[in-house]
Amino acid sequence: MINRSYAILGTGALGGFYGARLQQAGLDVHFLLRSDYEYVKQHGLVVESPEGNFTLPQVHAYKNVDQMPNCDVIVVALKTTQNYLLPELLPHFKNPNSIFLVLQNGLGIEPKVAEIVGNKLVMGGLCFLCSNKVGAGHIRHLDYGTITLGEYSAHYQPSGISDRLREIANDFESAGIPIVISEDLLLARWKKLVWNIPYNGLSVVLDARTDELMVNADTRILVEKLMWEVVAGAKSCDRTIPDDFIPKMLDYTDKMKPYRTSMKLDYDRKQRLEVEAIFGNPLQMAEQSGVNLPLIDMLYRQLKFLDVRECK
């Protein structure tokens, strides 16, 4: 096995967790940091996890992308609200064989990455992860961690499963991260939105946990209507989400512990909301096929109003 090198752009709850696990598994990992740089440079990373706590007393920490080596895999682990940095960060990695792996929410980011990096390979990953950054270089992994990986090709055409995708999957699996491989990244992203759009959106607008939204008859109906609009959005991109997926998602959420969504956590911390990746881009993609999603559009505009007001 070749010891691939990884650049982690964004060492937060997500990038910090996956990067630390890869380094712990023996891979060569390089972390880009901003506010935590000095601390992590000196003290490394700490990960608490129900799967085992561990410390990495020494990590390759960088404050500036220009000092980073030409890694094999560049993991985009920023919040999508930081994506305005990508045109400045990504061109640094000039190795023609570099692979760019987008571990972000929502959809529509891979095409933008592909535009920046030219004809290099772009992949996307959907992370099903509960993790928080609780201090500088200190990550608390709460639950889950599976990544659904898929290769991106122009306009999200389904692109099969290449050897290089399998190799990256193997790296993550060697670090104890469960991997699901998808031949159709766009379908995988739309399916994840079936959950993310109603619960993230309504949890912020109505200041509510998932269980509150499920118990009230009106919001439960709204959740379901929003889910059907996501299915219509997928359909507008020629992707079919089967009809039984929605009752499954509702049932799954009924059984979850009362949960504050990630967007609600961001909102309560007065951080920018990932409205464009999770709402704006899907709306735009559907609109390009002439399909309106009126309820999602309404939720999107309500969120933008709240986002702008809270994060001036």
Added chain:
Amino acid sequence: MINRSYAILGTGALGGFYGARLQQAGLDVHFLLRSDYEYVKQHGLVVESPEGNFTLPQVHAYKNVDQMPNCDVIVVALKTTQNYLLPELLPHFKNPNSIFLVLQNGLGIEPKVAEIVGNKLVMGGLCFLCSNKVGAGHIRHLDYGTITLGEYSAHYQPSGISDRLREIANDFESAGIPIVISEDLLLARWKKLVWNIPYNGLSVVLDARTDELMVNADTRILVEKLMWEVVAGAKSCDRTIPDDFIPKMLDYTDKMKPYRTSMKLDYDRKQRLEVEAIFGNPLQMAEQSGVNLPLIDMLYRQLKFLDVRECK
């Protein structure tokens, strides 16, 4: 001029104001009260108003409808959230010539009143009034006061202008209340909803004043989309609101002072919201004609969620 007698059911910011003005003009007015009964019985009513402060040291106050005389005009001035009391209150007034005047928000109340009072005359009034109850028997009138009056006939068929409508209009005008007479009560109610639905609804869900909703590009678009749905709702009842009405309402709101809507005031005081009269009934009326109003429906469900949670 016959000195008509008026029963005011609900002596709050609205009923107290109009009733006091009618009494001040020499009409025979009888007030139904609940919590303020003892105080008002002893001290009467106080009205502060930019049009002149006045005191009525003595009023006919009642705690129980059974003690009220058989008035000529019975004014329903409760909040619509109290309308579950109507089947108990209205049958007391047995005079076959009594007129029932509904001074409430939204639509769909007159048919219910007509059902209770049988073939007696029912009228509706839309009050354009800024007024607060600031203490027991103490009303602070802030601005406006015009009432648009219309006669109700079965299924809101337009019913022209009867002499009895004119007589009531004259009574109010003699009390200094500007009156607009409408030949089509349902059209008048739908037109008022063009303003009430977007601003009342969004002000509660987004915790926002009218000016905030107008300045933000996203909520301004939402306001306008909701207004167009109200126009579609009116259309489903064969009522035409002219196209230039919406730009006029937007322009009018742009020029208003920053304003907390009445529903937002109710919400902040943890009072029940008038969701059924302002949202539920119009939605139902449109649905009976096979017309869906998806954005209004979404706002309605969001409001019901908040209403139930805040007013347990």
